[in-house]
Amino acid sequence: MPIDAIIRVQHLSAQYDDLLVLHDISFDVSPGEIFMVVGGSGIGKTTLLNHMIGLLHPSAGHVFIAGDDIITANDIERTRILKKIGVMYQNGALFGSMNLLENVALPLEELTKLPPQAIQRIARSKLEMVGLSDFCDYMPAEISGGMRKRAAIARAMVLDPKILFLDEPSSGLDPITSAQLDLLIQNLSKMLGITFFIVSHDLSSINAIADRVIMLHEGKIIASGKPETLRQDCDSVLVRKFFKREA
Amino acid sequence: MEEQKIISAETERDASGNLTITIAGRLDYETVPAIWKQCLAALKTTTHQVTLNAEKIDYCDSAGFAFLDLLREKYENNFNLEKLSPSLQQLRQALRNQINCGEPHMRQIKKIPLTNIKIFIVHIQKNIYDNITFLGMVAYQSMQSLKNLKGLRWRDFGMALEDVGPKALPIIVLCGLLIGIISTFQSAAPMGRFGAQIYIINLVGLGLVREMGPLITAILLAGRTASSFAAEIGTMKINQEIDALITMGLSPIKFLAIPRILATAMMTPILNIFLILSGLIGCAIVMKSLGFNYYIYLHQLDVALRLKDFIGGTVKAFFFGLVIASIGCMRGLKTKIGPSAVGYSTTQAVVSSLIMIIIVDGIFAYIYYTLGI
Ligand SMILES: Nc1ncnc2c1ncn2[C@@H]1O[C@H](COP(=O)(O)OP(=O)(O)OP(=O)(O)O)[C@@H](O)[C@H]1O
Ligand SMILES: [Mg+2]
Numbered sequence: 001m002p003i004d005a006i007i008r009v010q011h012l013s014a015q016y017d018d019l020l021v022l023h024d025i026s027f028d029v030s031p032g033e034i035f036m037v038v039g040g041s042g043i044g045k046t047t048l049l050n051h052m053i054g055l056l057h058p059s060a061g062h063v064f065i066a067g068d069d070i071i072t073a074n075d076i077e078r079t080r081i082l083k084k085i086g087v088m089y090q091n092g093a094l095f096g097s098m099n100l101l102e103n104v105a106l107p108l109e110e111l112t113k114l115p116p117q118a119i120q121r122i123a124r125s126k127l128e129m130v131g132l133s134d135f136c137d138y139m140p141a142e143i144s145g146g147m148r149k150r151a152a153i154a155r156a157m158v159l160d161p162k163i164l165f166l167d168e169p170s171s172g173l174d175p176i177t178s179a180q181l182d183l184l185i186q187n188l189s190k191m192l193g194i195t196f197f198i199v200s201h202d203l204s205s206i207n208a209i210a211d212r213v214i215m216l217h218e219g220k221i222i223a224s225g226k227p228e229t230l231r232q233d234c235d236s237v238l239v240r241k242f243f244k245r246e247a
Numbered sequence: 248m249e250e251q252k253i254i255s256a257e258t259e260r261d262a263s264g265n266l267t268i269t270i271a272g273r274l275d276y277e278t279v280p281a282i283w284k285q286c287l288a289a290l291k292t293t294t295h296q297v298t299l300n301a302e303k304i305d306y307c308d309s310a311g312f313a314f315l316d317l318l319r320e321k322y323e324n325n326f327n328l329e330k331l332s333p334s335l336q337q338l339r340q341a342l343r344n345q346i347n348c349g350e351p352h353m354r355q356i357k358k359i360p361l362t363n364i365k366i367f368i369v370h371i372q373k374n375i376y377d378n379i380t381f382l383g384m385v386a387y388q389s390m391q392s393l394k395n396l397k398g399l400r401w402r403d404f405g406m407a408l409e410d411v412g413p414k415a416l417p418i419i420v421l422c423g424l425l426i427g428i429i430s431t432f433q434s435a436a437p438m439g440r441f442g443a444q445i446y447i448i449n450l451v452g453l454g455l456v457r458e459m460g461p462l463i464t465a466i467l468l469a470g471r472t473a474s475s476f477a478a479e480i481g482t483m484k485i486n487q488e489i490d491a492l493i494t495m496g497l498s499p500i501k502f503l504a505i506p507r508i509l510a511t512a513m514m515t516p517i518l519n520i521f522l523i524l525s526g527l528i529g530c531a532i533v534m535k536s537l538g539f540n541y542y543i544y545l546h547q548l549d550v551a552l553r554l555k556d557f558i559g560g561t562v563k564a565f566f567f568g569l570v571i572a573s574i575g576c577m578r579g580l581k582t583k584i585g586p587s588a589v590g591y592s593t594t595q596a597v598v599s600s601l602i603m604i605i606i607v608d609g610i611f612a613y614i615y616y617t618l619g620i
């Protein structure tokens with residue numbers, strides 16, 4: 001495969017029991033790109049993401065992460081592939097029994113042999129990055145939904161993965177924090193060359209940072225391109241409506 | 248004068264079996280049930296064409312429209328709705344208006360028709376397969392953890408130890424005491440008839456050490472520990488915390504299950520000892536009241552019990568602990584999605600643990616019997 005795609009999804013079909021959610025989806029993501037997936041609620045965005053990170057097994061198709069097929073990988077290979085990615089789940093999925101610092105430090109403790117001080121420092125700096133340095137010893141249940149999201153992003157970033165998967169990072173954030181988050185994502189992508197795969201509904205952040213967008217509908221990709229292009233001159237009414245926020 | 252709720256339906260059948268229903272009045276939540284019955288009765292005889300004359304319906308609400316729609320669904324093309332007034336047609340349209348939020352029109356894949364029995368068998372097969380796989384993983388991961396003690400989550404292990412052991416102590420001691428007292432008391436009368444009251448000590452002591460101790464401990468732990476593990480891990484599953492672990496490249500079995508399983512397996516024999524001790528104390532108290540002093544009691548106990556009885560019980564308790572904790576964790580990890588999933592897992596954890604306790608107990612009975620222990 002060419003080196004210019006860091007994520008390559010080929011002919012992916014996915015189903016839950018008797019519900020076909022994704023049908024023959026293919027696309028590529030280039031390194032350093034901010035790639036966004038949009039689509040109506042319940043259309044299968046989270047499903048797509050879960051298949052791309054190997055949590056679910058597709059009924060057909062392949063997903064290549066930095067050249068390795070995560071679908072056919074065995075456990076050892078999969079662990080190696082997973083080290084290259086970080087994931088933030090739609091609801092954060094922080095470990096409820098640990099405080100924020102412990103949450104963020106966990107991957108470091110378990111997957112690296114760094115000394116404890118270094119781990120603390122790194123974890124702290126990641127929390128600072130998302131503006132939560134004052135909340136290190138709070139439990140996830142004690143902070144707001146938006147803070148939980150940011151902490152989850154910090155945890156996803158802690159091993160400096162090449163690729164970050166974010167499921168609706170800005171939903172539940174106020175516009176200012178959301179804009180700050182956009183800036184953070186942009187910086188990370190520009191300065192560290194991190195590739196972002198983001199599921200989002202947030203039009204303003206899509207317009208602000210997305211390099212490329214695909215829109216899912218009825219199991220297929222019905223549009224792809226730059227957000228401006230889709231808003232202005234896409235053939236599909238649905239796509240134009242979505243990007244112009246019309247009923 | 249109070250306005251009367253007028254509704255009437257007339258049914259009329261022509262020679263070729265075509266039915267005409269004429270409804271007059273208000274077709275609403277209150278009148279539909281009666282009309283519905285009347286029409287069903289009329290439709291019982293075979294009918295080819297149904298025509299509903301709606302000319303005289305002067306009001307219709309959602310129930311009325313639902314009634315009309317149901318008739319249409321049932322007779323499809325053989326149903327004619329005639330003369331529905333324009334205003335009612337408009338109302339119908341308005342009630343039908345939906346917000347279109349681009350709900351997914353996902354394709355339903357045709358299910359292979361499976362009879363219930365087949366589904367049941369497949370389900371059981373899958374369950375057995377899952378359980379065996381899980382036990383294999385647990386065994387493998389336990390070995391790995393024991394080889395590499397640094398890799399164990401010591402903090403979780405400690406927390407599990409505390410949760411399974413000391414916190415369960417009050418209920419264990421209470422139950423032990425009760426069982427000691429009750430079984431001594433109950434055997435006092437029949438044994439007394441033969442003048443064999445002294446042998447109650449053998450009976451209760453041996454029973455507690457070999458069988459009742461491990462069994463009661465295990466049952467208590469099934470209710471207390473297996474359920475709490477299943478609920479705890481199940482909640483994490485629902486919260487996607489398990490997914491997060493997997494994508495971090497961490498094994499949930501190693502991370503969550505192993506510390507709990509090892510802690511429970513270690514704690515169960517200890518709890519078993521406490522249960523036996525408190526049972527024996529209960530027995531001693533009752534025996535004292537029957538006139539046997541503690542010296543006689545201890546002496547008789549010494550005669551009755553052999554070390555291998557005790558070791559047999561302890562080994563059994565260890566395996567009970569292993570099984571209970573494994574099942575609790577497995578049920579938690581296998582939690583499905585939805586609000587009732589955790590409750591279901593918890594129940595399943597307790598039920599499966601109890602069944603497994605019985606099976607394991609049977610196996611041990613057989614082994615001890617053949618070994619002559
Ligand atoms: N575990 C599951 N089992 C069965 N069906 C599921 C499961 N998860 C999701 N679905 C179904 O699959 C479809 C796609 O769900 P998905 O979570 O991917 O949607 P989404 O695009 O992420 O929506 P949202 O924007 O609301 O998060 C939905 O119709 C949902 O009902
Ligand atoms: Mg989603």
